[in-house]
Amino acid sequence: KNEVEQSPQNLTAQEGEFITINCSYSVGISALHWLQQHPGGGIVSLFMLSSGKKKHGRLIATINIQEKHSSLHITASHPRDSAVYICAVWGTGTASKLTFGTGTRLQVTL
Amino acid sequence: DTGVSQNPRHKITKRGQNVTFRCDPISEHNRLYWYRQTLGQGPEFLTYFQNEAQLEKSRLLSDRFSAERPKGSFSTLEIQRTEQGDSAMYLCASSLVVTSRIAFGSGTRLTVV
Numbered sequence: 001k002n003e004v005e006q007s008p009q010n011l012t013a014q015e016g017e018f019i020t021i022n023c024s025y026s027v028g029i030s031a032l033h034w035l036q037q038h039p040g041g042g043i044v045s046l047f048m049l050s051s052g053k054k055k056h057g058r059l060i061a062t063i064n065i066q067e068k069h070s071s072l073h074i075t076a077s078h079p080r081d082s083a084v085y086i087c088a089v090w091g092t093g094t095a096s097k098l099t100f101g102t103g104t105r106l107q108v109t110l
Numbered sequence: 111d112t113g114v115s116q117n118p119r120h121k122i123t124k125r126g127q128n129v130t131f132r133c134d135p136i137s138e139h140n141r142l143y144w145y146r147q148t149l150g151q152g153p154e155f156l157t158y159f160q161n162e163a164q165l166e167k168s169r170l171l172s173d174r175f176s177a178e179r180p181k182g183s184f185s186t187l188e189i190q191r192t193e194q195g196d197s198a199m200y201l202c203a204s205s206l207v208v209t210s211r212i213a214f215g216s217g218t219r220l221t222v223v
Contacts, residue, residue, distance in 0.1 A: 004152075033212065042114075042216035043153075043201070086152050097143065097166065098203070098212060100152035 003027050006087050006101035013108050019074040021104045023087030026068065030096065034061050034072045035086040037103070043086070046072070077108045116202050116215035123192055123222055130188045131218045135204030139213070142185050144177055145201040146170065147217070153201055159185060192222045 004025045013019050023032070031050045037043045047054050047061040049070070054061050058077075063070040074081055087101040115134040123129050135142045140161050145153035156175070157167045161182040171177075174192075179185040189196055199219050205212040 035214075043203075043214040045211055045213070048211055088152075097155050097158055099155065100145075102150075102152040 002102065003099050004087055004089055004101040006085075006104050008104060009102065010105045011107070013077050013106070015078055015108055015110050017077050017108075019077050019081075019106065019108075021072045021085050021087075021106070023070045023072070023101055024068060025070075025087075025089050025099075027089065027099070028092045029065075029068075029089040030092050031090045032063055032070050033088045033090075033098065034070070035088055035100075037084040037086060039083075046085075074106075079108045079110060082106055082108050114202055114204055114213050114215035116200075116218050118218055119216065120219045121221070123220070125194060125222055126191055128188065128190045129192060129220065130186055131200055131202075131220075132184060132186050133202030133204075133215060134184045135202070136213055137183070139204035139206050140182070141205045141207065142179055143203040143205075143212075144185070144187050145203065147199040147201055148197075156187075156200075189220075192220075194222045196220060197222045 007022045033048050034046045035043045049063050058075045060073040084103040084105050086103040088098045090096050117132045143158040144156040147153040155168050156171050157177050159179040162179050174190045177187045199217045201217045202215040203212050
């Protein structure tokens, strides 16, 4: 079992729909990233959070440390949101590294 | 600051050849990470440096793989005697300290034929 699990693996939505991507992790963490990867492109960090909720434009990220769960929400989805969304966690301790989920491939259609 | 730079962007090589990739991190970042990503998967950790010291290596990093960061700035990842299974995207990332924001390069896509 992976230390970081995401669901769903693939998601197709129509423009304007509200989208939720979930991330569960099994290890202690100091912070969690939500990342966006476009086809053939690099990875961009959308959010880094260790508690509560963050909002940036149409994107909202929440985390529940006790339940070891985080969600990424996209409101009023648009075709340009089509990408792979990856959850990644920083482990605890000074010698920690970023551990990634397998990603959620989102396709938003007109 | 131009972000994390990786070269080359693409590399096609014959099985058995050696390849070397380069990563230039954000200049003030002291941590540098190498990850490998295959199609449909999330990135897998290979190794990371703090300044010039290599602090951790994954079991995925066989003895054909070696990484260096000689002056604590740029890093190189070398794969010797490449195999078809080495075909993947090799991603480099850097950060200032652990749990700070992390920046990624665009990756080097390796194809072994």
